[in-house]
Amino acid sequence: MFHMYGLGAFALGRLARRSTVIVLPRFEMNEMLTTISKYRATCLPLVPPILVALVNGADQIKAKNDLSSLQYIICGGAPLSKEVIEEFLEKYPNVNIRQGYALTESTTVGASTHTLEESRRHGTAGLLSPSMEAKIVDPESGKALSVNRAGELWLRGPTIMKGYFRNPEATASALDSNAWLRTGDLCYIDDDGFLFVVDRLKEVIKYKGYQVPPSELEALLLTHPEIVDAAVVPFPDKKVGQYPMAYIHRKAGSCLSEDAVMDFISKQVAPYKRIRRVTFVASIPKTPSGKILRKDLIQLATSKL
DSSP: OOSHHHIIIIIIIIGGGTOOOOOOSSOOHHHHHHHHHHHTOOEEEEOHHHHHHHHHTHHHHHHHOOOTTOOEEEEOSSOOOHHHHHHHHHHOTTOEEEEEEOOGGGSSOSEEOOSHHHHTSTTOOBEEOTTOEEEEEOTTTOOBOOTTOOEEEEEESTTSOSOOTTOHHHHHHHBOTTOOEEEEEEEEEOTTSOEEEEEEGGGOEEETTEEEOHHHHHHHHTTSTTEEEEEEEEEEETTTEEEEEEEEEEOTTOOOOHHHHHHHHHTTSOGGGOOOEEEEOSOOOBOTTSOBOHHHHHHHHHTTO
8 A cells, every 4th residue: 555556546546436445464366366256356456477477377276266256457567568468368358457557756647548448459558647748758869759659758747746855856857847757667659649668768678779678578488388487687798788688487397498498589579689698596586566676686697797
């Protein structure tokens, strides 16, 4: 409830509609599934890693739990790929996925999918909220970009923050003179006004001048039947600047090799996006809200350089 997601999904969303809200003391997959069955929950707010876990364990989960009451899932906090959405809907055909975009500085939701038709545009964070303005800006030149071109998302509207408490330097960095908020997110807006989140700008891997979004590669890795979880980080290189390195959590008993992982990705992406280093781990470190702790993984990757 301390997170922006909790304010939007629970306090302003469900409680305002007089819905019953069930809050667990901590996240534990089996407890969550049991609670859905017991209370016949219809809506489940979650983050992408939990949705991926529901996909990977779908057969066992559905065999042990009655999830027939579940009507839709609200997913946010990180980009959710079209591939993962389609795989989820194949496993749970009666559950709709609704996505959105918000950050603490926007106070409320900046964009979201509301109708079934909107939610079927897989991968989008939705249409802008009422009274919210947006533009996509080239992070290098500061010029506004046209539709379908990726750049930094800037937002302006009545719910955008006035500034950071007692931190004028941070406020000046985040807000321009016309009250536009620099979100730090790499996004694009399509011809119909739907917002698509690519990745965090500061997390984009820069390979020979090309920009490689880690989330795109992670989404592809998660489609591999022997991969439970994955994280992609930049690895420093004198010749190319950075190249993608993957941390992989394999399924129990899997003999998946580093070469097999790299080959799996190379067949699906442009040469500059290929993964060039792989490390297998027991788990991917994440925050309580499900975001990958990339700094920890980067430090681990570069500690022996």
